[in-house]
Amino acid sequence: xxxxxxxxxxxxxxxxxxxxxxxxxxxxxxxxxxxxxxxxxxxxxxxxxxxxxxxxxxxxxxxxxxxxxx
Amino acid sequence: xxxxxxxxxxxxxxxxxxxxxxxxxxxxxxxxxxxxxxxxxxxxxxxxxxxxxxxxxxxxxxxxxxxxxxxxxxxxxxxxxxxxxxxxxxxxxxxxxxxxxxxxxxxxxxxxxxxxxxxxxxxxxxxxxxxxxxxxxxxxxxxxxxxxxxxxxxxxxxxxxxxxxxxxxxxxxxxxxxxxxxxxxxxxxxxxxxxxxxxxxxxxxxxxxxxxxxxxxxxxxxxxxxxxxxxxxxxxxxxxxxxxxxxxxxxxxxxxxxxxxxxxxxxxxxxxxxxxxxxxxxxxxxxxxxxxxxxxxxxxxxxxxxxxxxxxxxxxxxxxxxxxxxxxxxxxxxxxxxxxxxxxxxxxxxxxxxxxxxxxxxxxxxxxxxxxxxxxxxxxxxxxxxxxxxxxxxxxxxxxxxxxxxxxxxxxxxxxxxxxxxxxxxxxxxxxxxxxxxxxxxxxxxxxxxxxxxxxxxxxxxxxxxxxxxxxxxxxxxxxxxxxxxxxxxxxxxxxxxxxxxxxxxxxxxxxxxxxxxxxxxxxxxxxxxxxxxxxxxxxxxxxxxxxxxxxxxxxxxxxxxxxxxxxxxxxxxxxxxxxxxxxxxxxxxxxx
Numbered sequence: 001x002x003x004x005x006x007x008x009x010x011x012x013x014x015x016x017x018x019x020x021x022x023x024x025x026x027x028x029x030x031x032x033x034x035x036x037x038x039x040x041x042x043x044x045x046x047x048x049x050x051x052x053x054x055x056x057x058x059x060x061x062x063x064x065x066x067x068x069x070x
Numbered sequence: 071x072x073x074x075x076x077x078x079x080x081x082x083x084x085x086x087x088x089x090x091x092x093x094x095x096x097x098x099x100x101x102x103x104x105x106x107x108x109x110x111x112x113x114x115x116x117x118x119x120x121x122x123x124x125x126x127x128x129x130x131x132x133x134x135x136x137x138x139x140x141x142x143x144x145x146x147x148x149x150x151x152x153x154x155x156x157x158x159x160x161x162x163x164x165x166x167x168x169x170x171x172x173x174x175x176x177x178x179x180x181x182x183x184x185x186x187x188x189x190x191x192x193x194x195x196x197x198x199x200x201x202x203x204x205x206x207x208x209x210x211x212x213x214x215x216x217x218x219x220x221x222x223x224x225x226x227x228x229x230x231x232x233x234x235x236x237x238x239x240x241x242x243x244x245x246x247x248x249x250x251x252x253x254x255x256x257x258x259x260x261x262x263x264x265x266x267x268x269x270x271x272x273x274x275x276x277x278x279x280x281x282x283x284x285x286x287x288x289x290x291x292x293x294x295x296x297x298x299x300x301x302x303x304x305x306x307x308x309x310x311x312x313x314x315x316x317x318x319x320x321x322x323x324x325x326x327x328x329x330x331x332x333x334x335x336x337x338x339x340x341x342x343x344x345x346x347x348x349x350x351x352x353x354x355x356x357x358x359x360x361x362x363x364x365x366x367x368x369x370x371x372x373x374x375x376x377x378x379x380x381x382x383x384x385x386x387x388x389x390x391x392x393x394x395x396x397x398x399x400x401x402x403x404x405x406x407x408x409x410x411x412x413x414x415x416x417x418x419x420x421x422x423x424x425x426x427x428x429x430x431x432x433x434x435x436x437x438x439x440x441x442x443x444x445x446x447x448x449x450x451x452x453x454x455x456x457x458x459x460x461x462x463x464x465x466x467x468x469x470x471x472x473x474x475x476x477x478x479x480x481x482x483x484x485x486x487x488x489x490x491x492x493x494x495x496x497x498x499x500x501x502x503x504x505x506x507x508x509x510x511x512x513x514x515x516x517x518x519x520x521x522x523x524x525x526x527x528x529x530x531x532x533x534x535x536x537x538x539x540x541x542x543x544x545x546x547x548x549x550x551x552x553x554x555x556x557x558x559x560x561x562x563x564x565x566x567x568x569x570x571x572x573x574x575x576x577x578x579x580x581x582x583x584x585x586x587x588x589x590x591x592x593x594x595x596x597x598x599x600x601x602x603x604x605x606x607x608x609x610x611x612x613x614x615x616x617x618x619x620x621x622x623x624x625x626x627x628x629x630x631x632x633x634x635x636x637x638x639x640x641x642x643x644x645x646x647x648x649x650x651x652x653x654x655x656x657x658x659x660x661x662x663x
Contacts, residue, residue: 009157016150016310019303025288025296030281033288033296033358036141039149040351046153046343053160054336062168062332 005057012049016042074222076390077397081238084401087257088242088250096249100433103247104176104412105327110252112334118252119325119338120345121259122405123155123316130399132350134373136357140295143357146309148350152343154313158477160339162317163326165484167335169660170327178323178480179417185483186491187656189421195476195498196417199320202469202505203410205462207444210403211236211452212459217400221393232452235397239404240445243411244438248328251404258398262349265395268388270352273379277363280355287362295358304627311631315473318480321409407448411440464512467622468505475501475634482642487657493646497638504634508623515608515618 021035028037101107110118136143166178175181179199183192214235215228226234242250277283287295294300316322329335353376360367360375367375380392415424415437424436455461479497482489608616608623617624625633651657 012153013310016145016153017303017307018145021298023297023299025293027281027284027288027296031279031284033141033284035297036144036351036355039145040347042145042149043152043343043347046149046156047340049153050156050160050339050343054340058336059164062164 001056005053008049008052012045015045018042071222071225072387073390073393074218074226076387077218077221077393080394080397081234084254084257085238085242088246088254088404091253096247098431098434100415100430100437101174101176102249103434103437104408104416105170105324106247106249106252108171108328109330110249110328110334111330112337114252114256115325115329115334116338116341116345117259118255118328118405119159119322120342121255121262122321122325122402124259124262124349124402130353130373130376130396132353133357133360133376134369136295136354137360137367137372137375138369139301140297141354141358142298142301142306144350144354145298146301146306147312148346148354149343150310151313151316152346154310155316156339156342158314158317159326159335159342162477162480162484163323164332164335166317166323166326167329167332176324176327176416177320177412178318179413182479182483182494183417183421185652185656185660186494187652188491191491191495191498192417192421194495195479196413198498198502199318199473199476200410200413202465202472203320203406203413204448205465205469206406207403207410207448208451208455209459209462209466210239210400210406211448212456212462213400214239214397215452215456217393217396221390221396228456229453232449235401236445236449236452239401239407240441243404243408244441247434247437248324248408251408252325252328254404255402258401259345261395261398263345265392265398266349266352268391269356269376269380273356273359276379277359280359283359283362287358290362292361292365295361302627304624305629308629308632311474311635312470312629313474314477314635315470318473318476319409320413321405324409324412325405407441407444410444411437414440464509468508471508471629471631471634472501472505474631475504475638478635478639478642482646486646487661488646488651489642490646490649490651492649493642493644496641496645500637500641501634504630504637508630511608511616511618511623515606515616515623518606518608519618520606520620 018035018038021038024034026034028034032040096102097107099107132143132147135147166175166181169175169181173181173184175184177196179192179196182195183189186192211232215230215232218226218231218234219228222231242254246253274280284296287293298306317326356376356379357372360372360379364375364378367378377392377396380388415433419425419436419440420433425433428436476498479494482493605617605619605624607614608618614626617627623630
């Protein structure tokens with residue numbers, strides 16, 4: 001599981017470098033440059049990745065600290 | 071004067087929020103003053119930590135930068151931060167919160183001191199981080215003074231404007247401490263978000279719809295703005311390292327201690343990229359749109375391009391609201407002032423005997439005294455060195471890399487048992503050395519820096535003579551109305567590098583063109599046909615090792631932050647391996663489940 005999540009994070013970081021869009025000036029929906037549209041999607045992907053990490057890789061011992069503090 | 075009055079009303083609201091509105095839960099203890107008794111709720115925690123990180127650069131700087139360099143700015147600075155900052159908050163922030171709660175730490179230095187079993191290394195890191203934070207505070211006061219001066223049409227002089235902003239910030243930080251600061255930041259973040267949506271809607275209407283504008287850009291000479299073809303890949307890669315600085319900033323690290331529950335981080339790290347998207351997407355997009363609507367601005371003029379765009383549509387009331395939004399941007403120095411005061415109080419005053427001698431109650435008053443002193447000193451410097459703001463802007467750029475390069479020290483302290491204080495010391499010395507080396511190289515290469523070409527179109531535009539341009543300046547008009555809108559400076563995001571390597575014409579010292587070389591009209595901005603400036607070899611005998619662009623120095627094309635982070639990590643690793651490990655007691659304390 002841990003290795004899978006580490007690979008997911010690594011893949012997301014690599015996906016930031018979308019070299020295939022570097023010189024593409026086409027417009028998505030007629031108004032959004034494809035390079036910008038990709039990174040809007042990337043921001044959503046980042047949020048999704050963090051949701052996955054929170055769900056599957058949240059350090060449980062910190063939650064215990066939370067309960068002790070409460 | 072209406073916009074200035076609205077800005078004053080905004081300052082009064084901020085003062086009320088900071089001082090009075092949320093003091094009910096105050097206990098008067100040091101923990102309450104510096105970290106709000108670790109009781110911030112999930113939404114305030116999210117919005118305040120996000121607002122602390124977002125300043126003038128997010129709205130004004132990003133649109134000005136996009137005006138010159140195109141849509142790539144979003145990927146360069148926003149989407150990279152949208153993944154790296156939440157990752158660091160998840161990895162580092164949550165651990166700092168947990169250790170802080172367990173061991174009573176308020177600052178990251180308190181943790182590092184204990185973890186490295188060394189007061190000296192903690193003091194060294196405290197001083198280094200404090201020094202790197204100072205320029206931000208000075209720039210904040212300067213930005214406040216110049217913004218108020220412009221918004222009031224010169225009726226509030228720079229010195230008075232700076233004083234009003236400094237007094238407002240110092241007052242609510244002095245009385246409200248972390249709780250007041252967090253609530254003010256929350257209010258300001260809501261204002262940022264409203265600003266983005268309002269600007270987007272108004273401008274879409276005025277330019278006759280975005281599809282037509284984008285189509286025109288894609289068919290014109292500025293079509294490169296819709297791509298990253300003139301953005302060097304090395305620079306793009308380097309920018310991924312800059313957001314590592316976020317959690318190393320004292321004000322962000324301290325803010326991590328304020329969450330009531332560690333579960334508050336869950337919502338924060340998931341929503342953080344969305345918040346960045348909501349603020350940066352309109353700003354970057356509008357910057358590109360402006361390249362068509364208001365072509366020919368110089369880089370410094372482009373800084374206020376979003377205000378120029380809005381100036382075509384704003385009534386005085388809206389201009390005032392806009393001004394309040396700008397003030398929200400430049401007043402982000404509140405959490406930095408509080409953090410600096412916390413560092414002085416907790417890491418120096420209390421640690422070196424103040425707590426023992428004067429008791430815990432004295433800590434709050436020491437903190438408040440430091441807040442006032444920091445405010446006064448910053449104001450005096452802002453007044454005396456008004457014309458030298460660029461020095462502080464430069465210092466901020468260097469400090470950003472410095473904070474980012476300290477991240478390996480924190481990661482090692484939290485996750486690597488074998489890491490030692492000597493490794494931490496070596497890495498910190500390396501960071502300090504690199505910051506000074508960067509400063510030195512920038513200084514000595516200033517004379518050879520490629521100069522941006524003059525752009526006659528810009529001066530024509532300043533007069534408001536071209537169609538679609540800003541409204542011509544009028545006596546007594548506000549900055550937002552006049553097209554000479556305030557240039558906001560400062561903010562915890564590094565200024566764009568401006569480095570564009572392109573075909574060198576000089577036989578010696580010029581780097582030859584390569585893939586990805588070339589500038590986006592670079593310092594000339596869009597609309598121009600002149601070739602962008604070249605990067606110059608600082609030491610021709612060393613080849614491309616040290617290149618000087620119009621703004622800064624690169625190492626083999628990479629921004630200094632990249633080798634700084636790698637060097638810091640390597641030193642941490644190697645020096646730790648050859649020095650004695652920490653005691654078993656310390657390892658048990660910090661690594662037992």
